[in-house]
Amino acid sequence: MIDTHCHLADEVFEADLEAVIARARDAGLQGAICIVAAGDQAERGRAARVTTLWPSVACAVGVHPHQAQQAADQQPGRAEAWIREAAAARGGICAVGEIGLDYHYDFSPRDVQRRVFADQLAVARALSLPVIIHTREADEDTFAMLASDAAGLPGVFHCFTGGVDRARRALDLGFHLSLAGILTFPRATDLHEVAAFAPFDRLLIETDSPFLAPVPHRGRRNEPAFVARVAARLAELRETSLESVVAQTTANALQLFGAQPLARVDTPRASML
Numbered sequence: 001m002i003d004t005h006c007h008l009a010d011e012v013f014e015a016d017l018e019a020v021i022a023r024a025r026d027a028g029l030q031g032a033i034c035i036v037a038a039g040d041q042a043e044r045g046r047a048a049r050v051t052t053l054w055p056s057v058a059c060a061v062g063v064h065p066h067q068a069q070q071a072a073d074q075q076p077g078r079a080e081a082w083i084r085e086a087a088a089a090r091g092g093i094c095a096v097g098e099i100g101l102d103y104h105y106d107f108s109p110r111d112v113q114r115r116v117f118a119d120q121l122a123v124a125r126a127l128s129l130p131v132i133i134h135t136r137e138a139d140e141d142t143f144a145m146l147a148s149d150a151a152g153l154p155g156v157f158h159c160f161t162g163g164v165d166r167a168r169r170a171l172d173l174g175f176h177l178s179l180a181g182i183l184t185f186p187r188a189t190d191l192h193e194v195a196a197f198a199p200f201d202r203l204l205i206e207t208d209s210p211f212l213a214p215v216p217h218r219g220r221r222n223e224p225a226f227v228a229r230v231a232a233r234l235a236e237l238r239e240t241s242l243e244s245v246v247a248q249t250t251a252n253a254l255q256l257f258g259a260q261p262l263a264r265v266d267t268p269r270a271s272m273l
């Protein structure tokens with residue numbers, strides 16, 4: 001099992017990171033993708049500790065739409081420079097993300113969000129990296145930009161929500177759908193339909209931890225181990241075994257993000273024992 005979207009380098013995990021990682025391994029995770037905010041030096045430092053403690057973690061780096069203004073305030077091309085720097089550093093990155101548009105919070109002006117998003121789609125293409133998309137209440141612009149600026153780029157709609165029609169639009173663009181803890185919520189019936197409808201080879205699982213803990217952990221800090229709840233619910237909805245969900249979603253993640261370091265044989269370090 002691979003948690004394809006978690007914020008393990010967030011400061012909320014700093015104090016008990018080793019225990020969080022130990023629980024993830026005990027839950028059967030072979031690796032995870034750690035999302036790192038491109039402009040946050042402190043988080044980038046903590047990400048280095050995450051990958052030292054858990055070598056089968058891959059990092060994705062991007063400027064979140066919430067921080068688009070912050071990137072734009074610096075100098076033109078700042079987002080691109082941060083991403084190129086992270087990609088060139090030891091360990092590299094497996095994706096550009098999370099990037100996109102968020103018109104729910106509007107923490108950055110929409111035109112600035114679109115500009116920074118377009119810049120990052122271009123750098124993903126230049127570096128031949130997949131993209132991890134965050135979009136909220138911005139479907140028309142997101143789909144339009146992906147169809148033009150990102151045509152042919154591989155990627156995923158992270159924490160996918162909504163119904164079959166929206167899923168079809170993302171799938172038609174060639175994107176994967178990543179399902180998070182919302183799948184375990186009893187009222188998420190639209191999403192339950194998507195889980196059953198989507199081609200099996202286009203589905204990923206994630207936690208988005210520390211946010212959005214699945215049932216029965218709702219309201220608490222989420223962590224990568226809980227992705228097992230998403231996998232179990234997906235197996236029920238697709239009327240298949242947990243083993244087949246684990247095998248398929250893991251293969252999908254390795255295909256989209258590359259096998260290194262996610263498929264690294266995971267030997268616990270002495271410091272973890």
Ligand SMILES: [Zn+2]
Nearest residue numbers: 005035098208
């Ligand atoms: Zn996220």
